[in-house]
Amino acid sequence: MLQISRIDIKTGAELKATVGGVQQPQEKLVENSYLEHWLKKHQLVDSQLYVGRITQYVDDVDRQRLEEVDNKVFIFSNGEDAYFTDPDTARLITQGDPSREISPIYADDRESPHNFVAYGGLPLSDGKTYTVVSSTPTRRVQILIVNSNSKEQPFGDQPLLDKDGRPTSRQQRVDLLKKIGDGTMLLPEPTIKDLITPEKREEITARALEKAGVSADITSITQEADQLESALDAAERAIDDYASRLVTQFRAATPDLPGVLKGTATASIWCDRLNVDAIVSIDDIKGDSEQFQPGIIELDELWINSKEVAEYGQQAVGAQVKSFVPEATLRELTPQVERQVAELAEVASDHIKLKQHYIKEKDGRQDVDRPDPLLKVLEADRFNQLTGFSKVNKELNRHLQGEWKFNALQGIRVPSAIAQNHDGLEAWEVCNKQLDHGAILSVYRSPFPSATAAGIVINNKNAIGEGDPEALRKEGVIYLPPWLAENVLITDYDGDRNGCIEGYEPTVDDLPEQLRLEMKKVENLEPEEQYEAWRSLVGKTINAMEKGEDSRIAPGAYPLVVKEFIEKNDPKVRPPQIAKREKVKHSWKQNEPRAEATFRAARAVAADKIGEVSNLSMVLQALASEMLYTPEEKQAGLLKQVAGHYAGLLEKDKAENGASFIPTDDWLKEQGFQAYRFRERMEWISKVGRRIDKVRDPLARRVLIKENLQQASALVMDFVNGPNAAQLQAAVDSKKSQEGINALLHRFGKALRHKPDLLRETQKLPQNYTGNQTILTSTEEPIAWSTEAVNEAYQDAQQLPELPNKAFKDLVPKDCTPAQESRALKMALAYNQLVNSWRVAKERLQERRPEDQQATLLVTTKSNRQLVIHSIEDRDSVLPIWRANEKTDWTIKVSKNVQAESDSTQFPAQLVFTDKAGKERTEELGYVSAASAAEHNLDSRIQHWHKPLVIESPHAKIQPPYAQENNADELMAIASRYAETAVAQIPEEERAAYLSALWRESDTMGFGLKHFPDLLAERVVTVPEIKIAGIQYQPEAVQAIPDGECTVRFSEYTYQTKAGIKKTSPSISIVTSDGDEMHLGTIDARSIHLPIGTAVTANITAESSGKTAVMQVLDVVTTEVNEAAIDEAVEEPISDQESSGYAPTRRELLCWAETAVREGDEKKVSEIIEIGTGLKLAYSEATGDRENKPPLDYSHPSVVLNPSTHEEMRQAVSKSSQSAKSLEYIPTNKELSQWMQIAEDRRDTEQGIKIIQIRAKLNQAYREETGNLFADLPEDYSHPDVILDEEQHQKMVRAFESHETANGIETTRKKVKQLEFFA
Amino acid sequence: MPYARRTTPTTEPGEQDFHLASLRQSSDTPADLLAQGESFEDLLASGVLSDDLDSEGLETTEEFIARTEREKASQPAVEPEYLSDEEVDEMIAKTRALWPIK
Structure with a gap:
């Protein structure tokens, strides 16, 4: 593994992160990369590498300073990351050393700066595993290079011989060529087998052994040797089988020659037939010295890594694609989203349903490197004991938040697979063996520039299966014909995935064959003409199906999407095809130092433009779409807004003294675009906008409004489909070309926006779908309506109920030594502190403060x-x-x-x-x-x-800049590594004790849940003993308890306390043999209770006092608990008490609580907390606002005080208002100093200034009071005139709390926090 | 339920945080990541793709209408000089001839 130190390019500082109070270097870790192999090969493993971020503030002088002052020479870049090393290693990497037989990574020629920027990511491209194919004393490594672009000599100028030295036949060469495209590499099966990760091998072996009935522990002496041997043979065969089906994304290179290869590799019998170690497309090779030529070349070794193994997956379809099919979005996709969110709203407040939803969503989608601990525990929790556990709720809520976001922005997923070339398909066919033979699809690749990039195709499995069975065995891939891939899908074969939107399914077995026959009559046409004939044929077939005249197809998952793409590609309306601009390689000027030229190119391409161009496209489409979809009553206003905006633009353009930003027709034509007459069209629309109120006839007025909105929409869409689509392609190619996007066009596109698109502006806010926050929208069109449908469902959804953490403590009883407890808590609190550092940095960085980016x-x-x-x-x-x-x-x-x-x-x-x-x-x-x-x-x-x-x-x-010193990813990785390492060091036999220790404190239970899921899963299989109180009040029920097993139901019991406060407690009811239920008693607050309505069999023993009982749950009663049963299980509330007492406001409770805290009356504080919690709950139920506190003057008729309690409160409030300004706080000097320190740590300048101002007042007050101008303020000094208002007080409390959380300090302030007044 | 209370998602790093970090740490270019099927929305959220959506100075349609109505209300009411039928017909014809609507 390479450990690359992070530096700040500007200041040269080696960046550090603080772990447990100790500063450690920040490092980027890269596994299984070619650079690591290259350094080892040349005995350069001690060379230190550095990586720094190329920000807008970095220039070439910084690079020079790094070189001259710090001895760090720039070598290559990958996007925003620039890599440096010592001068000697830099020279060897970029130029090699023939005397030491060292080849540079890329050719040492005039294209060197270009290659080290355009392909700078390849040498450090990490892998899951790697292998080296090496020469033997008798045979060098043989690679066949194929140029599939050459019709004359794709295999070079020498005859292609088979393994026996015989010339291959023409048909054989044709068959081989069919497989080769940009990105293809074929390998012998044993080489691919070497690329399988050890984890995958173990998984396959374990499965094979299990199938053979043999223990996975092969050292077990109880197993028969024969049986074991045969099972191991079966495992090896299963691994061979897996290798033969595997396709993987790879990087490859040979230290013999400059150049790095990228693409996808798979096993092929062709390597054996031709006796070669690899068959490689010449297009895979980047930055070589032209020593890789078609034909067989011999090498000492070939290094190959495996990155991502191809798997069939799912791809989310977002606005990028949906924007081009607004009708289908409205009529097909949004209804599906509405169904999904209705289900989400239903499960959101029900632990059991949400749990099931979570398990279903996560099942089979787990990250193998990061198994989900919650899933393991929830799956084991058959009694639903974790219902209402805050730590579980938080994780489930996070999952829910992700689901709401997904539905609001995307909402559907479609099958996807990795693209592979195959010339055995027609221009309108693909082969994805996961989908039906004959399915009619829209296939696409992201980024999606316009509707022309949606391929209309049929899935033809037979075409591949019959001609090339080896290809059909491969998993996770979709085969594409070369013309379609290059001209429509803009896809190559180095790991690109295609999404497949299934529109229609076949009702006959041979639809592709039948349609091939129908296409026979156009087989002599050019491919694009054949493709258009196909599009037309599919369109007609769909129309015929809709009329009931063709029964060979039926609607599939998304027929309207596919149909809309077919219509959008009709030559009459089809947008222009995206012409790829010629790439201009990054230059290297005469006499310019190599590193300077490379750095110049690196800086030019560091800021990626795909996001900006693509976002602009989506914003403009939303605005164009709104002009067509907005309701009639809003059309006039919209037209006036658009027209006024265009008038303003024309005015502004006129004022720019000839530097017009509205593209002229001549310029557009020069760039290969149509003459769109943008200026003329804008002038007309602005003119109509000015005059529309002068049209008296309502009908004529409506026509003019509607048709001019159509005109404005067409204008915007012409820009999106023409210039902006070309800009997107330029942005995609920008790393490999010194010509990026056209700034003028981008400026014009941005200027075309006549209003903000709040959906795109607010979509990535982290707080979306927490509390009342949703993604905002500002347009009336299908994409925004879809988001609004989600928002509506979200607002209706309820929250998960929650219980105090103490109710879950019995799940893991205390069973640890003080030493274990101390170590466990130390570990968890250190982790919490690291997480807090990450969170603080993440939140700060989200603010994107300009000053954080600079030294x-x-x-x-x-x-x-x-x-x-x-x-x-x-x-x-x-x-x-x-x-x-x-x-x-x-x-x-x-x-x-x-x-x-x-x-x-x-x-x-x-x-x-x-x-x-x-x-x-x-x-x-x-x-x-x-x-x-x-x-x-x-x-x-x-x-x-x-x-x-x-x-x-x-x-x-x-x-160095804050943003670099506080790299949130690095801090997160440090926290994770810390937890993993610390947990791994716990002796196996002590793990249970550690969990037990962690389970004692609220702050550390989350750590226990996350890092000991196996032990928790074991615990939740049974229910701990439950204590029942108050049974003396239910003599009938006590008599109904049988000696042995009985059936009970978990329910709720509502009663009134002496203070007159209504209280609801979880309780137990005995289910008698005739089905009646009798309330037995309430469940002790420290005992587990199962969800209300759950019926179980249990043993109940009344204790000798006659007041309490203990219950041991045996099993869940399997009869279905329906809603009615749950409703019945909840006792009727005491309704006649409502509004009979005084309903206090939150402000009164706050004052009362402060008095109680001041007087140290803990019992009273608890009572007030109880009332406050009730008020908060009543508020959230009444208003649906689950996030915010009730307003200060809020009261609720269900939260009332009896007369004596009311009087008690009144006196306390009165005392409070006399003795202190109720909502204000008098801080001590020490508190202000600590607060200042926290603000400084966070570099919170704004807050810091305010604290300084308050401290200055306190100083002044002290000086005036003591007459001493020089004495230091005592720590505990405060002054009644120096006060914090409520807002400032809350800020201080919050600052202390987050600081304390980070440091694991528990103070009385935490208790006060429970009041929810300060939270 | 009597014991329902506010719960916000946990502040510990979760699956999505690790996913977004892996996108930021990837050696692949943003174009490669998109081509490999990473969602556009995730790439935006991770900061791998940047947006440039500063819409300062732009009004929503509702704001625009409210402002223009306020401005109109502050002006003395004037009966508009209506266009003749011929002028209106000409406007419609010119609109239709402006650019072919597909």
Whole structure:
């Protein structure tokens, strides 16, 4: 495994992460890559590699500085990642060394910079496993290179011989060529077998042994040797069989020659027939020195890795595709989504149903590297004991959130498979053996530029099966004919997947054969003409079916989608075919250093444009679609908005002094587009918009509105289907071409938006589908309506009920030593702390603050005051700051800009320094951070002195950007690795004790659930003993308890406390032989209880006190518990008590609780918590708002106090309001200091400033009080005039809480939190 | 249920967090990831694909209508000068001739 250190390119800092208080290097780990093999091969394993992010702030001077100052030379890039190493290794990687027989990774020629950027990802492309095919003393490795693009000499200029040295026949060569396309590699079966992972081998072996009735433990002495041998033979045969069917994505290379291969590999008998070690398409080879030529070449070795094994899967269909089929979305896809979300809403609040849904969704879809612990526990929980357990609920809710999001944005999944070439198919056929022979499909690949990229095809399994049975054995693949792949699907064979939307299913066995016959009459036409004839034939067949005149097909899963794609590809309406632009390789200028040229190319392609172009396409389609779908009453307003927007654009364009951003027809034609007359069309629509109110006749007015909206929609769609579709292709190719997308066209496309598309703007917010937050929409069209349908169902869905964690403690009784408990808690709390660091970083990074992306300079003055300079610009690369970490001879001058737009740019700083030529220079440096400015009171200081603040000879330390120091992925990986390692170190015999220790505390139960699922699964198979209280009140029921087994039902019992508060408790009812149910008693709060309505058989023993009993559950009664039974099981509430007492507001409860907390009356606090919880529940039930607290003035008639309690509260509230400002808080100096520290740790500048201001007031108050201007404030000092308002107080409490969670500190504040007032 | 209370999804890393991180760490280009069937929405959420949807200054249709109505209400009411039938017919004809609607 390669361990690549993460660095910041700008500052050169090697990035660190803090684990358990210790700083560790941040590393990128890469397994089974070619670079690792190459380094080993050349004894360079000690070479250190570095990776840094190419951000918009990085330039070539940074690369030079890394090279000159830090000895780190840039070698290649992969997207935003730039890789560096020491100069010697860099030279060998890029240029090789003939004297040491070292070939460079890519050819050492003028294309070297291009190759190290266009294919920079290949040398470090990781794999699941790898193998090396090596020469033997008698035979070198033989590779057959095939150029399937050459009709004359695809196998080179030498005759292709078989393994016996005989020339192959023409038919044999044709058959072989049928298999070869861009990305193909055929290997002998043993080589493919070497690429199977050990885990997969074990899995296959275990299955084979199980089938043979042999224990997987082959060392077991009880097994017959013969039986074992035969079972192991069977296992080996099963592995052989698997290898023969396997297709895998690979990278390959040989240290003998420059160049790296990429594609998909599979076993083929052709390697044996021709006695070669691999058959490779010449298109697989990237960055070679043209030594790979068609024909057989001999090598010392060939290294191959296996990345992803082809499997049939499912692909989500999102707006990218749905936008092009709005009618089908409206009439076919959305109804399906509505059905799905109705089911989701139904299961959302029911643990048992949700559990079943979860198990069904997860079954068979588990990540083998990361098994789902919850699934294991839920599957074992036959009594549903975990109902209402917060730790389980959180995971289930997360799953639900994902489901809501999926339905809101995608909603359907279709079969998908990895593309493979096969010339045995016609231009309109594919072969996916998972689907029906004769199924009519739309096949596509992502990114999806326009409707022209949807292939209309038929699945023909026989065409492959009869001509090439070897191909039909392969799993997880779809075979494509070369013309279709290249011209319609824009798919190659290096791992591309195709989604298959099944439109129609055959009702006859030989539909492909019948339709081949019908297509016979056009067989002499060009492929595109044949394809159009096919499209037309399928369209007619569907029409005939709809009229009942053709019964050979019937509607399949998505007939309307396929039909709409067929219609959209009618030549009369079909958008232009996407013309691939010629790729222009990244240049290497004369006399330009290699690393500079490579870095220039790397910077040019670092920012990927696919997302921007594709999003623009989807936004414009939504807007165009709305112009056609919006209800009539909204059309006039929409037209005026569009027209007004176009008028504004034309005006703006006119003002740009000839630099028009509206493409002219001449320019469009030059670029190969149609003359769309964009300007003329916009002018007309804007004119109609201005005049529409002057049309008196309502009918004429309606016609004009409707038809001009159609015109505007057509204009927008012309841009989407023409220029923007070409832009998308340019963005896809951008890594391999120095010509990226056209900025002018992109600007025009963005300018065409006449309104925001809130769906696309809010779709990725992490809080979507939590609380009341949903994805927003702002358009009236099918895609947004589909999301709105999901939102509606979500708003109707209820939440899962939840019980206190203590109710689940009996599941794992205490059984551990103090030492075990201490170690277990330490482990879990350390993990919690790591998770908290990850969460804080993740949330902060989601804000995308510009200052987080840039380095900062920490300046320390002679008097040890520190301030931070941010937003450092070094346009001319003259600042001497980028490696600063020492005392300097600089002068920093800070002034005040009274016109600054924000606090963070109020204090610009200048740097005075001596440059390399010995000349004193003064340059703009950046800005003093708002927190530093506030801390040092810069505002009044600078004002007071009427001149800039001058800092002489400061100590300066450059700091890498927050975003890089706090790499959330790295922090997450560290937390996971920590937990895995820590849990793995627990001795097997002590695991149960550790779980027991973890189960004692709420904060650590989640860790137990996640990391000990096997033990928990064992626990939930039985139900712990349940304690029943209050049985003395139910003598009839007590008498009905039999000596042995009886049937009981879990129910609820509502009663009123002495304080007059209604309370509902889980309870037990005895089911008598005649079916009646008698309430027996309530379940102790610390005991498990099963879901209300569950009937079980149990043994009940009344205890000697006569007040309590214990119950041992034996089994679930299998009779179905229907809704009615559950309703019956819940006792009627005491209705006559409603509104008979005083209904307190949340504000009153809060004041009351604060008084109780202040007086240390824990019992009272508990009572108030109980009432507050009831009020919160009543609020959420009444309003559906499950996320927010009730308003302060909220009260509910069901939450009432009896007169004496009311009076008690009234007095407490009165006392509270006299003694303190009820919702405000008087902080101590210590609290403010700690809060400041937390804000600083989080670099929360805004909060920091506020705290500094409050501390300044406290200082002032102290000075005034004591008359001492210099004394330090005592820690516990506070002043009644220095108060936090409710909002600030809540912020402080939250900051402490998250900090405490991270540090595992339990304080009384946690108890207060239970009030839900501060949460 | 009397004991229902707010539950938000857990803050620990979950399957989706690991998936999005793996997309960010992948050696494949965004174009490769899309071609390999990764969902566009996941790639956006992971930050592998960026969006550029700043719509500052744009109004929703409802906001546009409300604003224009406010502006209209603040102006003195003037009877519009209606177009003649011929002018309206000409407008319809020109609209239809503007660009072929497919």
